[in-house]
Amino acid sequence: MDLNELFREESDVLNRSQDVAAQTTLSAEDYRDALLMVNRHYQRLMRETYRMISRSDRAERELNRVNEQLHQLAQELEYKASHDPLTAVWNRGAIIQRITQTLSNGAAALIILDIDHFKRINDEFGHPMGDKVICALVSRIQAHCPEEASIGRIGGEEFTVLLPHYRLSDAVIVAGAIHASLNASPLAVLPGQLVTASLGVSYGKPGSDFETLYNNADVALYDAKNHGRNRVFFR
């Protein structure tokens, strides 16, 4: 975009007025006409500039509004992409990423929790009750987890608790507290019966990989199930 090209009329007016100003022998009428011409163009320039400014102010306001909306939607999307819609804990992809990242920085312990006979609850009370039980159980887990724990839902009725920098023995204590709480009192949504869970606990050294940590906890969980469910095993 070239200034002189865009303002050709204005440049013409400038040149003409300069020509007039350079001459000393014109009549008063000629100078007056030239002045009026400049005046007319100046008015037009002001009017047009005002229009352009108003127009860009409006467009910028709209742009900012849309940009804000976009920012908000992006945040919502990011949240939805990383959280389980039912329980609001991390979803499978996000918790795996967190575990991997944690192990790259240091040691971590992992608890896998699987609700005992969850299918029976669904069959007997229906899926909406099943959902409520899951939410209530997540609240129980949260109530017994330390601040730095990350809880994730990795399957229908299977949850993980990532405990950064935890030793195996300390993680077993956390798992034990969750287990004891489930046996101490039923969930408020299902007061007539206990909902219990089997828990497997494992430990990963700094720099170890997700698969090893997860498989160890999973094997421990399998052992817990095989020994009659409703218990904590570790490996």
Added chain:
Amino acid sequence: MQNLVIAATESTPEVSFDFAAGQFALRGESWPENAAAFYRPLLDALENWQPQPGGDVEVNIALRYFNSSSTKMLFSLFDLFNQRAQSGQTVALNWFFDAEDDVSEEFGQELALDFTDLQVNLQAEMAS
């Protein structure tokens, strides 16, 4: 002359004009409903200011965002400072811009071209 201090709002910048010290600053965002009404008192105050001779002036402008009508008024403001510079005062204009904001950086460069008597300093800031 009394200092001019106005707190920032969502759409108007913080204003701090310390005439005695020769320190002037605008910080924040500028997209008021009526830019002329917001900036007119600033321009009037600056026009009425009769500084001690020889006093240096520092103008700090840190506007994250300013709309077109604010731009028009800022040009008038900078022109007044430029006139001060033409009449012998040393006027430094520090233009603070977000390091990732090319448009703002370019605007600062153009200020140096348009207001040749101001000492325009471009200062990149890390995005906060």
